[in-house]
Amino acid sequence: MINITIENDLGERQALEVPTDMGFNLMEVLKAYEYDIHATCGGMALCATCHIEIVEGMDKLPESNDTELSTLDTLPDAGYNSRLACQLRPSDDMDGLVIRLKALQEA
Numbered sequence: 850m851i852n853i854t855i856e857n858d859l860g861e862r863q864a865l866e867v868p869t870d871m872g873f874n875l876m877e878v879l880k881a882y883e884y885d886i887h888a889t890c891g892g893m894a895l896c897a898t899c900h901i902e903i904v905e906g907m908d909k910l911p912e913s914n915d916t917e918l919s920t921l922d923t924l925p926d927a928g929y930n931s932r933l934a935c936q937l938r939p940s941d942d943m944d945g946l947v948i949r950l951k952a953l954q955e956a
């Protein structure tokens with residue numbers, strides 16, 4: 850298990866315990882915690898409803914693949930620290946990550 854923290858617009862933080870050995874991607878973990886992520890593409894890096902911003906720990910993450918990069922390119926509010934949660938598989942390296950859920954805040 851690792852800890853990943855979700856920060857909301859007000860700067861309030863909620864720590865989640867995230868398994869690294871069950872084969873879930875981060876979008877699936879967030880859905881399991883009942884965050885309202887639509888994930889209409891099913892985790893194919895196409896719908897961007899799992900858009901997150903990395904507040905702390907960008908250096909802990911693997912590089913984006915081409916599909917993720919081109920989808921992020923289409924988002925007006927994407928920044929250098931944007932990622933798609935469905936493309937991140939929780940690993941020990943990601944312990945202590947702090948993220949914001951972008952798509953959720955716009956809803």
Ligand code: FES
Binds near residue numbers: 895936
């Ligand atoms: S679930 Fe669709 S882009 Fe991540």
